[in-house]
Amino acid sequence: MSSAREHLPGPDLRQRTEGLVNRLVPRGSRILVVLVVAAAALGLAIGLFPDYVPLVSLLVPLVLSSLVLGPRQLPWFVVFVLFVLALTVLRQPPPTPRIVTTVVIIFFLGLVVMMSSFRRSRLGVAGLQGEQMFVDLRDRILRQGGIPDLPTGWYAAAELRSAGGTPFAGDFVVASRVGERLEVAVVDVSGKGQGAGTRALLLSGAIGGLLSALPPSEFLPAANTFLLGQDWDEGFATAIHLSLDLTTGRYDIRSAGHPPAAVRHAGSGRWEVIESEGPVLGLIDGADFAAVSGQMRHGDALLLYTDGMVETRNRDIALGIDRMLGQAERLLRGEFEGGAKRLVESLGSRNDDRALLLVHRR
Structure with a gap:
């Protein structure tokens, strides 16, 4: 038992490690990375399994980003999500009217989120933080x-x-x-x-x-x-x-x-x-x-x-x-x-x- 305890990191080491991580990757950037990975994974899943993963799944990271990302990061993430959507649609069979309507709705919601980020830039904080x-x-x-x-x-x-x-x-x-x-x-x-x-x-x-x-x-x-x-x-x-x-x-x-x-x-x-x-x-x-x-x-x-x-x-x-x-x-x-x-x-x-x-x- 005593030898096992000797190999456990002490509180000082854990605090230094957490501080280093926070300096290298700030909390806001970590959230952005998670959302980017999630949006890319959803785009890949839609392209590989179109019958099981609908296009509207991309609305999940889009809506979450409007709640947790700051006004500087949010517009770029919206552009990234819409780019993933465009690549996904291009890799699918000829679009049906239903798919076209879905794409138009997602693009419209992305525009709404982007406009709200421009308004928030006057405050300088994310949506939930501002409220x-x-x-x-x-x-x-x-x-x-x-x-x-x-x-x-x-x-x-x-x-x-x-x-x-x-x-x-x-x-x-x-x-x-x-x-x-x-x-x-x-x-x-x-x-x-x-x-x-x-x-x-x-x-x-x-x-x-x-x-x-x-x-x-x-x-x-x-x-x-x-x-x-x-x-x-x-x-x-x-x-x-x-x-x-x-x-x-x-x-x-x-x-x-x-x-x-x-x-x-x-x-x-x-x-x-x-x-x-x-x-x-x-x-x-x-x-x-x-x-x-x-x-x-x-x-x-x-x-x-x-x-x-x-x-x-x-x-x-x-x-x-x-x-x-x-x-x-x-x-x-x-x-x-x-x-x-x-x-x-x-x-x-x-x-x-x-x-x-x-x-x-x-």
Whole structure:
């Protein structure tokens, strides 16, 4: 046993061998070699056994290449597959209409794959890698905007829904805890669904950084300045900012063209709309955003939301707010845990992005 172990390569030798292989043949080149060999083998098999291996078998490496090869390698591989197809067809008996149709379809799909590779060259990565990068960016930003841990006496939850059920939305919530203060912004970027998704991803990252780095009074002016500098075709957004003292319950609310917040007073059991005014972000340079202050006592609750929760084509926003508060009175009575999800699912337009934040002081 000991002599056998002496001949086994140690971890250092294996690591050096793997490193040498990776330097000589990078991972992307190895995938390309495998696909080239597979396409050549399929072409040979089609030529030798035409009754058993159909021409459409060449679509397998073609489709796989569109998923795993980078934009530099993909066009050349498509040309190689079409070259193998041409050689294979030339070696077969006089083609039938069915074979001609198959060849035309394969050539057309090869052209589609090649055109997609030219579009991907702007990003510089393979198809699956590009999609994974985008999804990973979205997940990281969503985690950054998650509700931080709060003291025992507080509960907060945020819910997002996008138009059409896509995972990318123009509405988002960012939150940060700075000492004993909870800083939250609910933002509605112009546009809907995927059309606003990319702008929302960029803006949510920037707003998340501003939220934790600046004093509450400077947050919305800084966000406004950032949007003015983006030069977007639809470069505006509405937002509402909550700065809450977790020790005393005192809060400041500032709005930028956003639907008003609503607070539930535990003593009376009624909801009150907190009117706050301010210009939309990204339109006016040097805009000022006045604060509306108040205090949350034990049992009180606060709602921040986007217009998708209260506005539809057939309903005015004021009527939508009344309906939302009526639903909140019914759905949140006695239990605020999970209340944000219940409200989002029961209200709002399915054709618009929706976001809602619920804060409750136990």
